Amino acid sequence: MSAEHDPLTAFEAGLGFPLDRFQRTACQDLEEDRSVLVAAPTGAGKTVVAQFAVALAQHRGVRVFYTSPIKALSNQKFAEFSRDYGPENVGLLTGDTSINREAPIVVMTTEVLRNMLYSGEALTDLGFVVLDEVHYLADRFRGPVWEEVIIHLPAHVRIVGLSATVSNADEFGAWLREVRGRLDIVVTEHRPVPLHNHMMVDGRIHRLFRAGSGTELEPDLVRAIRQHEKSQGGGQGNRRGRGGPPRRRARAPRASRMEILNRLHEDSLLPAIFFIFSRNGCDEAVEQLLTRGVDLTDAEDKRAIEARLDELVEQMPREDLGVLGFGTFSTGLLHGFAAHHAGMIPQFKELVEDLFAAGHLRAIFATETLALGINMPARTVVLEKLVKFNGEAHVQITPGEYTQLTGRAGRRGIDTEGHALVVWQPGVDVADIGALASKRTYALRSQFVPTYNMAANLLARMDRDSAGSVLETSFAQFQADTGVVGLAKKLRRNEEAVDGYRRSMTCDRGDFAEYSQLRRAVSVEEKRQRRTRSKFRQREVMESLGLLRVGDAITLPSKRSLGACIVLTPMQRKESDTRLPSVLTEEGRVWHLRPHEVTEPAVKLGRVKFPKKFNHRVVEQRRRLGETLIDALADGRVKDPTTAMAEARESGKKDRPPNPDAARVEQLREEIRTHPCHSCPDRENHARWAERAERLEAESASLRAKIEGRTTSIAMVFDRVCDVLTSVGFLPDSQILRRIYGERDLVTALAVRGGVFDSLSEPEIAALASGLVYSARQTETFGVPRMPTASLDAAVLDVHGLWRTVTELERSARLSDTPEPDFGIGRLVYNWTEGASLASTLRGSGIAAGDFVRWAKQTLDILGQIADVAEPATAVRVRRAAESIRRGVVAD
Numbered sequence: 001m002s003a004e005h006d007p008l009t010a011f012e013a014g015l016g017f018p019l020d021r022f023q024r025t026a027c028q029d030l031e032e033d034r035s036v037l038v039a040a041p042t043g044a045g046k047t048v049v050a051q052f053a054v055a056l057a058q059h060r061g062v063r064v065f066y067t068s069p070i071k072a073l074s075n076q077k078f079a080e081f082s083r084d085y086g087p088e089n090v091g092l093l094t095g096d097t098s099i100n101r102e103a104p105i106v107v108m109t110t111e112v113l114r115n116m117l118y119s120g121e122a123l124t125d126l127g128f129v130v131l132d133e134v135h136y137l138a139d140r141f142r143g144p145v146w147e148e149v150i151i152h153l154p155a156h157v158r159i160v161g162l163s164a165t166v167s168n169a170d171e172f173g174a175w176l177r178e179v180r181g182r183l184d185i186v187v188t189e190h191r192p193v194p195l196h197n198h199m200m201v202d203g204r205i206h207r208l209f210r211a212g213s214g215t216e217l218e219p220d221l222v223r224a225i226r227q228h229e230k231s232q233g234g235g236q237g238n239r240r241g242r243g244g245p246p247r248r249r250a251r252a253p254r255a256s257r258m259e260i261l262n263r264l265h266e267d268s269l270l271p272a273i274f275f276i277f278s279r280n281g282c283d284e285a286v287e288q289l290l291t292r293g294v295d296l297t298d299a300e301d302k303r304a305i306e307a308r309l310d311e312l313v314e315q316m317p318r319e320d321l322g323v324l325g326f327g328t329f330s331t332g333l334l335h336g337f338a339a340h341h342a343g344m345i346p347q348f349k350e351l352v353e354d355l356f357a358a359g360h361l362r363a364i365f366a367t368e369t370l371a372l373g374i375n376m377p378a379r380t381v382v383l384e385k386l387v388k389f390n391g392e393a394h395v396q397i398t399p400g401e402y403t404q405l406t407g408r409a410g411r412r413g414i415d416t417e418g419h420a421l422v423v424w425q426p427g428v429d430v431a432d433i434g435a436l437a438s439k440r441t442y443a444l445r446s447q448f449v450p451t452y453n454m455a456a457n458l459l460a461r462m463d464r465d466s467a468g469s470v471l472e473t474s475f476a477q478f479q480a481d482t483g484v485v486g487l488a489k490k491l492r493r494n495e496e497a498v499d500g501y502r503r504s505m506t507c508d509r510g511d512f513a514e515y516s517q518l519r520r521a522v523s524v525e526e527k528r529q530r531r532t533r534s535k536f537r538q539r540e541v542m543e544s545l546g547l548l549r550v551g552d553a554i555t556l557p558s559k560r561s562l563g564a565c566i567v568l569t570p571m572q573r574k575e576s577d578t579r580l581p582s583v584l585t586e587e588g589r590v591w592h593l594r595p596h597e598v599t600e601p602a603v604k605l606g607r608v609k610f611p612k613k614f615n616h617r618v619v620e621q622r623r624r625l626g627e628t629l630i631d632a633l634a635d636g637r638v639k640d641p642t643t644a645m646a647e648a649r650e651s652g653k654k655d656r657p658p659n660p661d662a663a664r665v666e667q668l669r670e671e672i673r674t675h676p677c678h679s680c681p682d683r684e685n686h687a688r689w690a691e692r693a694e695r696l697e698a699e700s701a702s703l704r705a706k707i708e709g710r711t712t713s714i715a716m717v718f719d720r721v722c723d724v725l726t727s728v729g730f731l732p733d734s735q736i737l738r739r740i741y742g743e744r745d746l747v748t749a750l751a752v753r754g755g756v757f758d759s760l761s762e763p764e765i766a767a768l769a770s771g772l773v774y775s776a777r778q779t780e781t782f783g784v785p786r787m788p789t790a791s792l793d794a795a796v797l798d799v800h801g802l803w804r805t806v807t808e809l810e811r812s813a814r815l816s817d818t819p820e821p822d823f824g825i826g827r828l829v830y831n832w833t834e835g836a837s838l839a840s841t842l843r844g845s846g847i848a849a850g851d852f853v854r855w856a857k858q859t860l861d862i863l864g865q866i867a868d869v870a871e872p873a874t875a876v877r878v879r880r881a882a883e884s885i886r887r888g889v890v891a892d
Helices: 007-015 023-033 047-060 071-085 110-119 133-139 145-153 168-178 220-232 257-266 277-293 299-315 326-334 348-357 399-406 431-438 452-461 465-469 475-504 511-544 619-634 641-657 661-674 683-710 713-727 744-754 762-771 790-812 826-834 838-842 849-869 872-885
Strands: 035-039 062-068 090-091 106-107 128-129 158-163 185-186 195-201 204-207 273-277 336-339 363-366 378-384 385-389 394-396 418-423 552-555 566-569 572-574 577-579 584-585 590-594 605-606
Touching: 007 023, 007 047, 023 035, 023 158, 023 185, 035 168, 047 071, 047 762, 062 110, 071 090, 071 257, 071 348, 071 399, 106 110, 106 572, 110 145, 128 145, 133 145, 133 158, 145 168, 145 475, 158 168, 168 185, 168 475, 195 220, 195 431, 195 713, 204 220, 220 431, 257 273, 257 277, 257 378, 257 418, 273 348, 273 475, 273 511, 277 326, 277 336, 277 363, 299 326, 299 348, 326 336, 326 348, 336 348, 348 849, 399 431, 399 452, 452 465, 452 713, 452 744, 465 713, 475 683, 475 713, 511 661, 511 683, 552 641, 566 619, 566 790, 584 619, 713 790, 744 790, 744 849, 762 790, 762 826, 762 872, 790 826, 826 838, 826 849, 826 872, 838 849, 849 872
Parallel strands: 035 158, 035 185, 062 106, 062 128, 090 106, 128 158, 195 418, 273 363, 273 378, 336 363, 378 418
Antiparallel strands: 195 204, 385 394, 552 566, 552 605, 566 584, 572 577, 584 590
């Protein structure tokens, strides 16, 4: 084939640089009509393979879909392809946006393609689908969409899967091959721009690893950390000055962002991305640099930035600029730095991305969301901390996350090497950082689970058995079945071993297995009774402590003998936290009781006169109160502890009811004594083999349960989902549910079917719909929001009632609960739909503009779905509501 007719040769000639080996291999696979999975580090050039798929589709006259997990990446690709192939040949579909949907090249979010497949749209002219960031299928909430697309795409469509480097690429590729047919796996761990890991200690930058090693720590770094700790008194504890109280160790000053920036500038390591796991932290970083008068741009940069800012201002409503923080944002840009996080509106984030990619910005302060997809490489990536808040707790980032974040370092064609810089902090073990940087383990784990919408769509096209068979082709089931192989091998080994143990425990006097069961029954019963007695004793202890009052003289017959004591503070209960009393001993020592020290109920000895104003921190006051206790013991006003404890024990014996469980143990012991095997001279030898057999049998039972659970897990969940749908009347008729997607799909479909939207106005419809997509961030607390109108309040109650019905059915079916509808932005969406300005909409809400825009766009998405299935008159108002939302900063 001549060069002009060979698509790959023509494509490479147009690139202006030679293809890497992995790129060429993947492109040749596509030419040979194979699907391909490409797993490579960030910046390695995976997207070149996707670009060739687009060029090949154009050459063959077939359509190509380019899917991505996020709208920002879809917008970026839409702009690129429009520039390369002409806007008339490129479409964009992102849920709330539809541009040129019949074009030969269509960029879309993965959810849109899933919805398209379920709608039954003919895709006979579709040749290729690019699944960018396909490793996203490990995402807990959105990952299953990737599997649905891969399973349901027509067989003739070739897949181009682009993934970060994953440790189980072969397993993932094997599943793809099983589901899609001809597919090659192309993996490379080579970074075209090598990455060097560094650490900053005391303002100096050190290599993390010794030269030539990817695992051995640099000795100079270890030495620097030790010297720093020594200078700060590290490892010495709280040292005491002569004759004085302990000196608190001086807190080591943290390197400021200004210092880090200066050092990076001196070492020619800019531009840099600072990953800060906090939106506020990103904004504060910009404020700090502005306050310090930092300016990183030259006159040419400023002219380019001003031109882009002017364009932005022309597109934005002037009245919104103030609430969006445009002044700080634009000033930061002009000085060469900016924040980038989900609280910013898309227009601001896209401008930051464009200016950084064009080389006009020197520093970006970003949250980890920037690590996904967007093309924003830097010379250096800075990690200020290695701990982030995951919504529930502060946890260390994983090796996979470290790889994803630092993968931004090194611009291909610009830098000869990239740099990752971790700012060392006291208390951080450098070995832990070395382990993070040296590991490249990031395994894909499927999060696939059948949903209501998925079940409704499958059952509209096939019977229940066939639908179950389709679900069994998921990656989740593939991984479960692969794991079952190892479990089954272990089970077989256990069963063979048990057979040998049983032969060794054979007794000529009788059935030793029966005898062993009796012995085990005694042991189990005795342990149960001990636990019961322990719980009863704990309850007695807590009850006795709860009755104590300030001034009571007591003794504690526990592990730690304190003698006679005076209660200083009573027991305090606050929700799940219980504080035990504090007491003063005869020696004048204050003791804060702890649970493990109090193993017996407290014994009251009497009371002493307690001072009205008593401060246990004053030695003289403690001494006087201790003397009061000693005097009371001497003259008999307070009982002697030894005598009181003896009386308490005797009283306890009389009050204790007979133990009915003791008879059960004695009966079992009698059965053991009369069993024929009890008199066997080899009894204990047989017993040892029996114990081994019993332990293995218990393990084998657990293995069987795991095997059964894994091999039937997807099918079982699907059956339970179908049972719930049958209960609410969505099977066999599920027309409405088939067009509703999202975490609250069933509640939304029930609301539409029940006519909850039918009598509402446009703003009320928008506000109600927002509650079916919105989820408050951890830091946001709204309580139970009051709606602007009585009819909307009633509709909210109706939706909550439907949700309660669904969750009750889910709990009965042993399914995960549908998230509760959250109307925290209902009033905001209502006001915005009525035409309020952004400033007045957000005033006093605590919601960031970027968050509002994101949730407003998701509200647009669900309104589009509702309009497709609602009654005609309602559908008209729903579409009007959507149009009222789509304005200002919410409009694309």
